[in-house]
Amino acid sequence: MINSPRLEVAVSVEESSRSALIPALQTIAARLRIESVRATSEAGSGHPSSCCSAADIVAALFFGHMRFDPTDPQWEDNDRFILSKGHAAPLLYAVWAEAGFVERSDLLRLRELECDLEGHPTPRLPFVDVATGSLGQGICAAIGLALNARRIGSDYRTYVMVGDGESAEGSVWEAAKVGECFALDNLCGITDVNGLGQSRSTQWGHDVDAYAARWRAFGWHALVVDGHDLQMILDALDEARQTSGRPTMIVARTLKGKGVPLMEGKNGCHGQAIKKGPDLDATLAALESQLVAGTLTPTIPPPPTRIIESASGSVGELPLPDYRLGDIVATREAYGTALAALGRVDPRVVALDADVGNSTFSEKFERVCPDRFYQTHIAEQVMVGAAMGLASRGAIPFPSTFACFLTRASDFVRMAGISGSNIKFAGSHAGVSIGEDGPSQMALEDLAMMRAVPGCAVFYPCDGVSAERIVAAAARHQGMTYIRTSRPKTEVIYAPTEEFDVGGSKVLRESESDVVTVVAAGVTVFEALAAYDHLRSEGISIRVIDAYSVQPVDTETLVSAGLQTGRQLITVEDHYSVGGLGDAVSEAVAHHGITVARLAVCEVPRSGKAAELLERYGISSSHIIAAVHRQVNAGAPTRADGS
């Protein structure tokens, strides 16, 4: 725990008088439009019309309402702003230039390779909490920011600007529901209803009441404003701040391209930069005429001073797993046990569930840390989106559900990867070993999905000890991790003191006469061990490796084993052959002349008993034995001789 008292913000708190405020905001809004237009014209691409519809709202929010330290965008008590309609990025950059944080000259470097002012916002910029640009995600992250304020006891408020087009995304309504269920009155959305999407009118056009009715039906306080009437916007924001017990959605009627004669209210201008030359000159002249002479930029009030006790530093140590060799426990249950222990030792740890906590065993965490357990009900997108928001503010979120249902949030996982989110995903019920529930409940592509996130550490424990130790390793690791757990109970094969970390593996069986190495993970470790026993009775020795770290894999151990066992590896995994253990191992040993034979699920499976399915889909001990026999009978593989 670090006790870091609030530093005094080095800006004056002198407030512009109310009457002077509106002209000042008008000037700021005009400047935001000018900068947005100019930057996109310079870049030759971008979305100026989407910036212009929202410029008045953003000006009012940043310079007439929000409380934050513009010199320190990451300050813990700052009001937060998420631009869910991320394509209006130039507007965001312009307002931070207006606030003094971004160099105004940098605005013209928009979208350049060496400039962090990217086409859509990413957290490479300190004032961006989560990457946006895949629509409907920012509002889910905003849920996480609002939950985080409660977690840390801060009064900061969260604002999120939502596009009308993106309101067609179901994730927006998942966020609506969760915002209602948690009564997040520290959250305020503003929907920029400019009526025009990329290719045509949006679903409800300029029918602002259609938007308001939906938000009201979802339990939010909703009010309709003219999104170009600064006083109305300010009044609505005040009303939102005074609304308790529920979040507020301000539905703002706007014009796309507002203030730009070439674009205002016209279809077909989405994602069109204005060409430099006469078009740009005329546009800038029109916008400059909207500047009000003699106005001063209002001072942004800092957040209230308070003593902050925030956790930081390394994650607390967990007690050793309480199993003996030979005990029987499901890795998903051990996951829950460790998660609860982690919750006890570190207040940053939070868990999110989509109504399967009694299957994933995150319910164990709920029992000990109910205030940090967030139930989204069956809504995986907002579960992951909220985790992104929480992670961006220093929480260590563990969202979990059935591994197959994490695919529901695949685009969120992708964006969390772009955000560099420190999220610890867990997916239970992996593979055909779940048995009778059938293919819809079997994750067979989750390893591919998670491995595709650059830098994501992917774990697949086989027993209770490794599962618990891996939960601790995941919490320690800075960056995204994924823990894949299994439904069936399995035997504990590791001593409680055994260590597991990113990039490791365990050689479970080895001798100098091993003819081949079998690389397994999770449930297939036990199939490999059974195959070992059987083959030994035939006088055949194999090496068995538990590749519990599927990404990164333990290249050194794999290469070494491969070279020592006839340059033959057999991978066996309860996953499709694409993107899983087999691919990971193959890539790792690619330059060492080692042949990798893969046993994996190769067709859509069906319901049945777990053991039957492992057999049917080719990943049981008998298939491993057969694969080893093939290698032994074939002798050295077709390598140098091309046969």
Place this chain on the structure above:
Amino acid sequence: MINSPRLEVAVSVEESSRSALIPALQTIAARLRIESVRATSEAGSGHPSSCCSAADIVAALFFGHMRFDPTDPQWEDNDRFILSKGHAAPLLYAVWAEAGFVERSDLLRLRELECDLEGHPTPRLPFVDVATGSLGQGICAAIGLALNARRIGSDYRTYVMVGDGESAEGSVWEAAKVGECFALDNLCGITDVNGLGQSRSTQWGHDVDAYAARWRAFGWHALVVDGHDLQMILDALDEARQTSGRPTMIVARTLKGKGVPLMEGKNGCHGQAIKKGPDLDATLAALESQLVAGTLTPTIPPPPTRIIESASGSVGELPLPDYRLGDIVATREAYGTALAALGRVDPRVVALDADVGNSTFSEKFERVCPDRFYQTHIAEQVMVGAAMGLASRGAIPFPSTFACFLTRASDFVRMAGISGSNIKFAGSHAGVSIGEDGPSQMALEDLAMMRAVPGCAVFYPCDGVSAERIVAAAARHQGMTYIRTSRPKTEVIYAPTEEFDVGGSKVLRESESDVVTVVAAGVTVFEALAAYDHLRSEGISIRVIDAYSVQPVDTETLVSAGLQTGRQLITVEDHYSVGGLGDAVSEAVAHHGITVARLAVCEVPRSGKAAELLERYGISSSHIIAAVHRQVNAGAPTRADGS
């Protein structure tokens, strides 16, 4: 075109009188509960409590309202029923046994490996249009079924049973929006509000008005009923049928486990089969007491007879692509051109868009076939879900969006794979070559996602000719396909008559002195060709292969090339290294002693110009040249000698 007149259904159309109907339905509902309980007890797993809440509704629907031929569940004019809450599968199987299609004795084989009555419904059963079990998807598929009725000019109605828990999924509200926008008055949902989820109360418990208010806000006709009052249910279904201009949602208040004393209204009974023995005996006795003596099963009325002109057979031939060698065209634009041509020649072809038709060029299809172009706005889940429904009824759907946003529907793609859906996905703007828009808009994991669907044919054309020919190949292919297109314009390198099909490749450069083979696809084909030219000037020959079929890859050509070029392959792809071209090629040549070096994107990219990004992320011609130099300098790779 085949003219197949309606066959007379071999059932009587004699109707039970209204007064006799209710007791008959009571008896059926009791039998449905009995069968659901008995089957799950026999299986030792399943969700009887979820069946019992919905039994009255299903009895009323199937035997008091719907029109279908129970001997031919696939008949084109049958009313359709989707069980979106797929875990109530035993109820579905029981009602089809009641209708005479399923052998009653088979019900007790629920969840057995060799029985098609799986844990959750799959289209292995003729009365299941799409696999359900991943919640919130069935109602999206129902949108597709309802759209299909319009496409074929049928009066059939579509019914979908939605769980209250699954109503938390955003996809449900995407479906709500699309149902409203298309004014689908041939669609009727029933929400089974039993108030209990898996681990706790659902988000709105038994507040049926909360559900109805949301559906009304989303433009549906909504009415509330007691889900155990058969007359109320029948009246509501009649009202739905008479409602025009909008879909209807019947919000039914029910009790989970209704009729089973051990479970009725109790939390903690989700997914619990009743143990055989005294518990089961008492339960069956209680349910049997609900049977009404002397009732007869009502006759199900067949759909009205009509002349059906449905398309079938092979897809019509397309004209040859209209490009000359050296023309410049983006593959995404060629995709649109071919799609429009396909729409002209085959009425089964439909296209779906999520408001990016002017980027993917599906707008070309819209211009020629506006009635078969379905705009879902920015809602990718319902776009894919509706495609599943359409495909299940014989349409050939081409849903398209930016490739990265297909990940938004990843779980739908997964379930479409389980359904064996004949969907032709297209994703544009693949990879870093999109340039300045930045990582949120770059698909770098789409190949992994689509390759993970067993049997999905994955194409990645590099020029206009191959793109057009591949659209035709995809349409011809029976089963799921994916076409990955690019944003930049590229040179046409193939003659219009060149043929492209599943599993093919093109050897673009070859000689007897090739030292290595470079395998490229899409934009990297041009990088490989540039590298070829450069290396040739240095006196180094390389083979260049366009692996336009990424799944299946052309194993024979790859192996042959590898063996002829020093057992060295270099793959280069505008995709992360996980699950893409490199993995596919590696697996294909794994047993031939060929080393595969991979060039792929290995970190989260940023905004910049396309050429800069190809260079920065290691997939440009200069990186290919460097990789070739490494091979040449190293001589034969570290293979047999282990060095």
